[in-house]
Amino acid sequence: MRKGFALAALLAGLSGQFPISHATGWNMPVGVSQVSRDVYDLHMIIFWICVVIGVVVFGVMFYSLFRYRRSKGAKAAEFHEHTTVEVVWTAIPFLILVAMAIPATATLKNMYDASEADYDVMITGHQWRWQYDYMGEDVTLFSNMSTPKAQIAGTEEKGEHYLLEVDEPLVLPVDRKIRLLTTSADVIHSWWVPDLAVKKDAIPGFVNESWTRIDEPGIYRGQCTELCGKDHGFMPVVVHAMEQEQFDAWLAERKQAAAAEAGGVDREWGLEELVERGEKVYATVCASCHQAEGQGLPPTFPALAGNQALMDDLDRHIDVVVNGVSGSAMASFSGTLSPVDIAAVVTFERNAWGNETGDVVQPADIQALIAP
Amino acid sequence: MWDVIKSVLAAFFGVQQDQRRRKDFEQGKPGAFILIGILLAFLLVVIVFAVALMAAG
Numbered sequence: 001m002r003k004g005f006a007l008a009a010l011l012a013g014l015s016g017q018f019p020i021s022h023a024t025g026w027n028m029p030v031g032v033s034q035v036s037r038d039v040y041d042l043h044m045i046i047f048w049i050c051v052v053i054g055v056v057v058f059g060v061m062f063y064s065l066f067r068y069r070r071s072k073g074a075k076a077a078e079f080h081e082h083t084t085v086e087v088v089w090t091a092i093p094f095l096i097l098v099a100m101a102i103p104a105t106a107t108l109k110n111m112y113d114a115s116e117a118d119y120d121v122m123i124t125g126h127q128w129r130w131q132y133d134y135m136g137e138d139v140t141l142f143s144n145m146s147t148p149k150a151q152i153a154g155t156e157e158k159g160e161h162y163l164l165e166v167d168e169p170l171v172l173p174v175d176r177k178i179r180l181l182t183t184s185a186d187v188i189h190s191w192w193v194p195d196l197a198v199k200k201d202a203i204p205g206f207v208n209e210s211w212t213r214i215d216e217p218g219i220y221r222g223q224c225t226e227l228c229g230k231d232h233g234f235m236p237v238v239v240h241a242m243e244q245e246q247f248d249a250w251l252a253e254r255k256q257a258a259a260a261e262a263g264g265v266d267r268e269w270g271l272e273e274l275v276e277r278g279e280k281v282y283a284t285v286c287a288s289c290h291q292a293e294g295q296g297l298p299p300t301f302p303a304l305a306g307n308q309a310l311m312d313d314l315d316r317h318i319d320v321v322v323n324g325v326s327g328s329a330m331a332s333f334s335g336t337l338s339p340v341d342i343a344a345v346v347t348f349e350r351n352a353w354g355n356e357t358g359d360v361v362q363p364a365d366i367q368a369l370i371a372p
Numbered sequence: 373m374w375d376v377i378k379s380v381l382a383a384f385f386g387v388q389q390d391q392r393r394r395k396d397f398e399q400g401k402p403g404a405f406i407l408i409g410i411l412l413a414f415l416l417v418v419i420v421f422a423v424a425l426m427a428a429g
């Protein structure tokens with residue numbers, strides 16, 4: 001009796017040491033949607049069922065080993081079969097499994113039911129950033145990791161959201177059903193936000209459906225969770241959930257910005273402003289392969305700095321960026337960068353790191369190439 | 373016939389009495405067990421499918 005008490009005290013002490021609560025970071029998050037709470041509850045129910053089974057089975061086993069040990073003169077029973085016992089130990093696990101499968105299946109069915117959504121968002125994985133299209137709203141975002149290089153290199157102290165911060169989070173309204181359509185433009189990625197209990201593979205040529213309805217405004221962070229190449233660890237997911245009015249205002253502002261951007265194609269741009277803009281585009285989109293100073297990583301990623309053959313051929317330079325190089329990691333940017341961005345980045349590359357062509361590429365010319 | 377079905381069901385469940393197993397091996401025809409086995413496996417699939425359809429509403 002006293003031994004049992006000591007064991008109970010030990011268990012209580014241990015569970016005080018490692019409370020099985022999400023707040024400690026030892027457990028999965030409860031999350032901020034009904035589905036994520038259902039998933040958490042399922043996880044805990046099944047966990048405790050396993051704990052009880054483990055304690056009972058190993059308890060009986062160790063007790064029997066100890067109580068009926070040979071030095072105390074115990075003799076093994078020698079019967080061959082016992083149909084009742086065998087039926088019972090087959091039927092009980094079967095019933096337990098069915099009991100666990102019923103709520104699990106109900107939750108799974110719910111998770112797959114993406115019908116009747118208020119908003120549709122297309123999520124496209126790229127090496128290495130996420131693209132969000134608000135379908136029917138003409139708003140597109142590109143979400144790049146914003147953790148400074150110096151923090152990654154360790155020359156600067158790491159921030160609170162190290163590797164989990166982006167320039168453009170996916171902005172969503174709370175209390176609305178959002179259908180998430182996930183796909184990829186290159187290799188397989190996977191879009192994962194633990195607090196929403198959404199984890200969906202992004203596969204080129206396929207569109208996978210999932211959905212969420214967020215209860216609380218806030219910022220929820222996740223990661224790409226399918227190994228997708230060199231910067232797989234550097235394409236986090238950030239969701240910013242806000243009240244409907246705030247979201248509407250945000251969306252209207254974005255639509256306006258998109259219209260202004262489209263208008264920017266028509267005017268004549270100067271060298272300075274293109275280079276300034278191109279430098280930013282280069283740093284967020286191109287530098288992961290061609291490197292910060294345009295030196296590349298030959299032979300995999302060609303150098304752009306001091307690349308005389310390229311500097312001598314403006315048309316090829318533009319063509320490579322607009323159409324990509326098929327069969328290589330150099331993707332076509334006509335669908336993912338605006339004509340202004342493409343003109344800017346090409347102009348920048350032709351007037352940086354010792355490249356001094358003085359060439360100015362006009363957005364209107366790029367526009368004419370993409371949509372003649 | 374009924375005995376064969378019972379033995380096949382016992383095999384599905386994974387528990388069989390030694391005495392019956394012995395009898396099956398001495399008196400049964402292999403073909404009968406195989407045939408009943410295939411039929412009952414098919415029936416199982418149909419039942420699982422029907423239950424799944426019912427659950428899906």
Ligand SMILES: [Cu+2]
Binds near residue numbers: 225226232
């Ligand atoms: Cu990825």
